[in-house]
Amino acid sequence: MREPVKEKHLKFQQGVFSSVRAVGQRSNLTRLQCLKQRKGNVEVVAMSERRLPLRTQGSSIEGIFEAIYHDGHPRFLVYDGAEFVIREWVTIDGQKYRAPTKDSYPYRPYGYYEGPLPEDKVIFDMILKEFVNYLDNEPIDKDISAASVFATYNQEQLETIPYLIAIGDNEVGKSTFTSLLGHLCYRPLLGVSIPAADIYGFLGQGENGGCIIEDEAQGIEQNPDKLKIWKSGYKKGAVVPRTTFNKDGIRIINYYNVFAFKAAASEKLPRDKGLLQRFEIIQMSQGYPPMEWDDDPEERDRRLDELRNILLKKRMINKQRQDKLHEKEVHYVELRGRVKEHYKPLLQVTYGLPVYDRLLQHINSVRQQRIDELQESFDGHLVRAVKESLDQNKGNELSFEQIWEELKEITGASIDPRDNRSLLTDHFGRVTKYRVGHRLREIFATRKHISKTNDRRSIQIYQFDLTKVERIAEKYGYTSSKSSESSKQHTLGEYPPEVKSEAGAMPEGTKTSPIQPLDTIDSLDKKSPILEGGDVMLPDSSRGSSTPPITEHSEPPTIPATRRRGPLVLPILPPTQPSEQPARDPPRQSTTPPSVKRRERLVDRLVPIVPPGFVSEKAVDK
Numbered sequence: 001m002r003e004p005v006k007e008k009h010l011k012f013q014q015g016v017f018s019s020v021r022a023v024g025q026r027s028n029l030t031r032l033q034c035l036k037q038r039k040g041n042v043e044v045v046a047m048s049e050r051r052l053p054l055r056t057q058g059s060s061i062e063g064i065f066e067a068i069y070h071d072g073h074p075r076f077l078v079y080d081g082a083e084f085v086i087r088e089w090v091t092i093d094g095q096k097y098r099a100p101t102k103d104s105y106p107y108r109p110y111g112y113y114e115g116p117l118p119e120d121k122v123i124f125d126m127i128l129k130e131f132v133n134y135l136d137n138e139p140i141d142k143d144i145s146a147a148s149v150f151a152t153y154n155q156e157q158l159e160t161i162p163y164l165i166a167i168g169d170n171e172v173g174k175s176t177f178t179s180l181l182g183h184l185c186y187r188p189l190l191g192v193s194i195p196a197a198d199i200y201g202f203l204g205q206g207e208n209g210g211c212i213i214e215d216e217a218q219g220i221e222q223n224p225d226k227l228k229i230w231k232s233g234y235k236k237g238a239v240v241p242r243t244t245f246n247k248d249g250i251r252i253i254n255y256y257n258v259f260a261f262k263a264a265a266s267e268k269l270p271r272d273k274g275l276l277q278r279f280e281i282i283q284m285s286q287g288y289p290p291m292e293w294d295d296d297p298e299e300r301d302r303r304l305d306e307l308r309n310i311l312l313k314k315r316m317i318n319k320q321r322q323d324k325l326h327e328k329e330v331h332y333v334e335l336r337g338r339v340k341e342h343y344k345p346l347l348q349v350t351y352g353l354p355v356y357d358r359l360l361q362h363i364n365s366v367r368q369q370r371i372d373e374l375q376e377s378f379d380g381h382l383v384r385a386v387k388e389s390l391d392q393n394k395g396n397e398l399s400f401e402q403i404w405e406e407l408k409e410i411t412g413a414s415i416d417p418r419d420n421r422s423l424l425t426d427h428f429g430r431v432t433k434y435r436v437g438h439r440l441r442e443i444f445a446t447r448k449h450i451s452k453t454n455d456r457r458s459i460q461i462y463q464f465d466l467t468k469v470e471r472i473a474e475k476y477g478y479t480s481s482k483s484s485e486s487s488k489q490h491t492l493g494e495y496p497p498e499v500k501s502e503a504g505a506m507p508e509g510t511k512t513s514p515i516q517p518l519d520t521i522d523s524l525d526k527k528s529p530i531l532e533g534g535d536v537m538l539p540d541s542s543r544g545s546s547t548p549p550i551t552e553h554s555e556p557p558t559i560p561a562t563r564r565r566g567p568l569v570l571p572i573l574p575p576t577q578p579s580e581q582p583a584r585d586p587p588r589q590s591t592t593p594p595s596v597k598r599r600e601r602l603v604d605r606l607v608p609i610v611p612p613g614f615v616s617e618k619a620v621d622k
Contacts, residue, residue, distance in 0.1 A: 055097035060090035064316045067099040069109040074099035079316040106189050113309035136287025140362050143355050147346040152186040152261045153315040158345045159236050164263040168284030174265035176293045178215045181263050183304045185211040192216045196225035204256035217264035221272035233258035371477040378428045380476050387473045400460040
C-alpha cells in the first residue's frame, strides 16, 4: 500500500512558489496530482498567495510600507513608528497584498539601507553634490533641482508641486539632467516623448505617487491629452476624466490622478502660455562638469542607490509622523500667485536648511523679473492704459476712444495708413480695435454700452469695477501702496469706502458693483434725467421726433425716452440759436413711375466711351 504523501514547506522565490515535491515509496506524482490528492493548508495557501494583488506603497495594518528588493526578492519595507521590518505581504482592509517584481515598474528597484539615517542637512548636501558633479550651470539652478528632488519624497504633504524644464541646444547636458532626476526622484517614469496613455496608466492607479520625467519633450502643447495632464497636475487632487467602454459596451468615466512632480528636457520652450508659466526654466549651456555621466557607471549606481534608499526611509518616517509641511511658516517674503505655487513647496521642504536663504533671494529677483515681463506684454500695456486713464478722469467709466488714444501713446504706435482701425506697433505688430475690445472684456470683465455725443455720434462706453482694476494693476506692478491697502480692506463686489452713498452706509451683506456717475467725458452731463431703478432717459431717434429750438425764455424740451439698463447718464442737448435760413418749400410729388426711375439711375451709372467729335442725339435735340 502506498505511503501517504508528505509535503515540504513552500518557499517564495522570485515571485514564483517552488513546486510541491511528493516523497515516498513508488511516488512519482506531479504537483497538480499532489494538490488534487491533498487539500491541505499548505497547498491552499500557496495557490491563494500566488493570486494576491500587487501594491507599491501606502499604509497598512502593519504600518507605512514601500516595495523594495531585499536579498534578490520582492519584499515590503514596513515602518510601524518604532522600527523597520521586512515583510512578504501587508494587509489593507482585510485584503493581503504582495510586492511587485522589478519588471513591473520602470525605475530601478529600491533597497534597504541598514545604517543610521543622516540629518536633513547632510541628506540635502548629498543630493546637491550629485548635481554639482554632473552639471555645469548656474548655482541657483542646482539648488532648485536638488530641492525639487527633496520635495518628491513629500508630495502627499504638499498642496502644489513645481515643474522643471531644461532648455538648451544639443550636447549641453539635458539628457544628463533627466537621467540624474530619474535616479534620484521618487519612483519616476523616465522616457522619451512619453505617450499620454502611458502616463495615465502609471499615475492613474492613485497609489503610486510617482514622478514624470520626459526627455525630448518638444511639442507637448500639440497633444491635447498630455496638455491636460501637464496643466492640471501641479495641484493636489487634480484628476483628468477619460471615457471608456467595458466589455458589454457600457460607457464608463474613469478619473485618473495626475498630481505629480514633472520635469522635461527640450530644445524649445512650450508655446502654450499657461503651460510655460508652470515651469521653472533650467537653462543649459556648454560646460565642463567635474564628472561625466558615463564615468564609472558601477560606482555611480552604487552611490545613487544608497542615496535614494536613504531618501525612501526618510519619506516613511515623515509620513508616519504626519509632519504637516504646509503648516510651517514661510517668513521674510510674501508669496502670491504663480510664484507661490512654484516656490512655496521648495521653501517648505528646505525649511531650516542653508539653501532656504538662497531660495528667498532668488524668489525676490524672480518676482521683479515676472513683473517686468508682464509690463512688457501687450496685456501689461493695456492695463497701464486703463489704469492711467481712470486716474486722470477720476471715474469708473471710459470711452473706447480714450483707451485707444492712451494705448497709442504708451506703445508709441502709429495709425495704419491702410486701415484707421488698426495700430502699427514695434513689439506687438498690428493691433486692431477688435483685439483691444476683446482683451478688455477678458481681463477686466467690463460692461459695455453705447452712448451718443452732442453731434449725434455713437461711442462705446466701458464701465470698470475700480476694486478689480486696482487688483489687476497690482499684479502688473502699476498700483501704489495707498491703493493697494484700500483694495485689501474690502472684498470684490462690495462698495469701496470712498464710493459708498453719502446718505448712509450700505446694509450688511449687500454686494453690488461700485458705480460712479460719468463725469469724465465732455460729451456727457451728470444732469440728465434718470428714471427710477437707474434707467436713463434716452432720445427716441426711431420715432423721428425733432427737438424745437431752445431760447432763454423757453421751457426745457421734453425728450421722448426709452428705458436702458446701466448707469449711463445722457446729457441734455445745449441750447442752439434759431436757424436764419428761409424755410424751403415742401418737395414736389414725382409723377415718374418707379420702373422708369430705376432705369434712369442705371443709365446714369454707365460711363459711355465717346469717340472724338461725336455729338449725341440728345444734345442735338437740346
